[in-house]
Amino acid sequence: MEIVAVHQGFEAQARRTPDAVAVSWGAEQMTYRELDRRSNQLAHRLAELGAGHDRPVAVLMERTPDLVVALLAVLKAGGCYLPLHSAYPIERMTAILSRSGDPVLLTDAVTARRSLPGRGPVLLADADEQLPDLPEDPLDLPCHPAQLAYVMYTSGSSGEPKGVAVTHRDVLGLVADSSWDTGWHQRVPMLAPYAFDVSTYELWVPLLRGGQVVIPPPGDLDVGVLTDLVKQASVTGLHLTAGLFRLVAEEAPQCLAGVREVLTGGDVVSPTAVRRVLDACPETVVRVMYGPTETTLFATHARFAAPFTAAGAVPIGVALDGMRAYILDDGLRPVAAGSVGELFLAGVGVARGYAGRPDLTAERFVADCVQGDGRRMYRTGDLARWTADGQIDFVGRADDQVKIRGFRVELSEVEAVLSQCPGLLDVAVVAWEPEPGDKAVAAFAVAAGADLDAGTVRDYAAGRLPEYMVPGSVTMLPALPLTPNGKLDRKALPRPTPRAAGPARRGPAGSLEEALCELFADVLGVTSVGVDDDFFERGGHSLLAMRLIARIQDLTNVRITMRTLFDTATVSSLAEQLRGQPSRSPAR
Incomplete structure (x- = not known):
């Protein structure tokens, strides 16, 4: 059949x-x-x-x-x-x-x-x-x-x-790709939220090829949990978002030892991170994957093995078996090698379109004018160029879409939600990097009166948007800067700053609290942290929390979980929690 x-x-x-x-x-x-x-x-x-x-x-x-x-x-x-x-x-x-x-x-x-x-x-x-x-x-x-x-x-x-x-055709096309023929994806952990496209790989590649889906323990993922899971379940293949891959590479690359192939992508992949993982795990292959949800998941890939030298940007590679990649100019004509154009994707993985939105579907899913076979291609909005050896280099975006910790965020959607906040006169939303490689959303707001503050604006967003889309920084301005023709002057916006601590700040008592204050400040990218400052209220998020946990475990030899950090998010409460825990060798 x-x-x-x-x-x-x-x-x-x-x-x-x-x-x-x-x-x-x-x-x-x-x-x-x-x-x-x-x-x-x-x-x-x-x-x-x-x-x-x-x-x-x-x-x-x-x-x-x-x-x-x-x-x-x-x-x-x-x-x-x-x-x-x-x-x-x-x-x-x-x-x-x-x-x-x-x-x-x-x-x-x-x-x-x-x-x-x-x-x-x-x-x-x-x-x-x-x-x-x-x-x-x-x-x-x-x-x-x-x-x-x-x-x-x-x-x-x-x-x-x-x-x-x-x-179904789209998913089967992904599963049939020859990149899985190595047999290295037999035991795959389901790390991604199943509401995001990476779950397509984590579920259907192993299940349709005789492999095993490994369900992680309940709770949030951290480096210690990942280390235990890889070892105990004998994981052979897995996917980490570019941000998580970079964090693991910096904090505990050896935790991937034994994994035959690590997939990563969803954002620009750090060549230094690739080198650190391959240096620590020379038997492991790192495969950089690229592809939007509109092409089912992965559309291109680039394979890296030890020895690896981190030189220049990491390419997103070549098209998967059933896919075709075009880099076209504004007239939808192929560009020469080295020239920048927009990346279009065609082939078996191109989705049907947007459910109930024929207008958006017609805008992004267009006739494949290169192949001319009557099928469609998807215009990604990503800018790219061909390298001399026939691979694709990602250059940037042609619009205001960004990736936040691997999640796609349209800044215009965040603006649209914030614009409905009562008492808000005007708003602009941008992406910024509190530290290199760590993108975040920042908002600049103009209030109609004195009653609206940054905390209220952020709380409004938190009640209506997923956590990764909520602005980590809200700056109140008397007016948004405009160009002479009346458009937003993004270059004139001030640099966003991490959320400030409260007015009353108590200093550390003892060496443990002092060391934790230094760790909090270093991870958050701020000059100082008080013992009563909340890590998440100061701008912490899941990836930064994973980094903090790894460093606390290095400092104290005490294993803590993400839930512990959520429940004891200040230096004082976390220090009290740590004092009550027996010291042990770090799990990683």
Whole structure:
């Protein structure tokens, strides 16, 4: 039988290796046979609730084996999954569900205790008692490769998130690429939030090739958790965003020893980071991946192995097997090697378009005028050039889209949300680097009166935007600087500064608090930190928190978690926590 759908590919693999481990979570394991059986049952229940051809089923769950069951079941029921990120504000999730017609919401017992968005039916995917008498055989519905597999929402330049509609053909094209033929992606940890496109690699490459999806322990990722996971699960392949890859390279590159291939991308990759990882792990291959959600995930790749010399920018490589990359000028004509143009991508991974937005689809998905075969290409908005040896160098953006810790952010969407803040007269949003390689969002706001301050503006954004889109710095100005023709003069904006500490600052008491104050200040990129300053209120975020945790463990030989830092985010409270913990050798 010709395989035209993702779940068909899984079912074929389950018939070949029914007793092989498909999903592992600590000491727990689920075989291909068990995953097939459980997803079949849930698919029957979803079909009863109306799931079907191109109908979305929203998924809002913790990262557990039940999540893998749920996503596979949606496909088996003929539907497409609509992943929601638990870190999204309720208002954002509700808006996405409303645009999708308030579909069935698949959730779990933990998430169901929270206030859930949406008005459609809610089904607990981890409650086996809901599926006692349902058939274990597949629904065996007709499939077509152009049928939707998922709709994934990204930041939108129009001021609203947009849903990228990806088909079964797109996913199968990625899975079929020969870069996976090495067998190095047999045990892959699911590190990325499943509402982001990297989960396509982390789920379907191993599951359709006889491998194993490794579910990390609950809680936030840090270097210690990653070290333990790589060792205990014998991870063979994984993906780290460019920011996380750089952090691991700087703090603990040896934690990747034993991994056969490390994928990284989502932003500019540091050549120094590549060198540090390959120096520490000479048997490991680093593969730089590039591709927007609109091309399913990866479109180009560049392979690096030891010995490696960090010289110049790291290229994004050449097109994957089923993809084509063009660098075109303003007239959509190919540019010569060394000349800068816009990068266009064509081939098997190009998505159907934006769900419910034919206008945006027509703007970004255009006829492939180079191949002239009647198919479409996606205009990325990225500027690039061909190198002398036929690889692609990323140069920058042609618009105001940026990557924040691997997440795509349209600055115009942040501006659109902030412009609705009561009492705000004007606002401009820019990207800046508090430290080299660490991008953040900064806002400049003009208040209509004296009652509105920077903290209120930031709180307004935090209630409506994902954490990575919330401005880390809000600067209040009497007016935005303008050019002579009345446009925003971005060059005249002052340099953003990290959020200041409160007026009352207490100094450290003892050597531990003094050392922690120095670590906090160094990681945050500020001159000093008081013992009562909150790390996150001073501008800390998840990647900086991982860096801080690694350095605290080096200092104290005490293992702490991301949750500990969230709960004890000041020097004084963290010092008290550390004093109560036994010293141990660092896990990394």
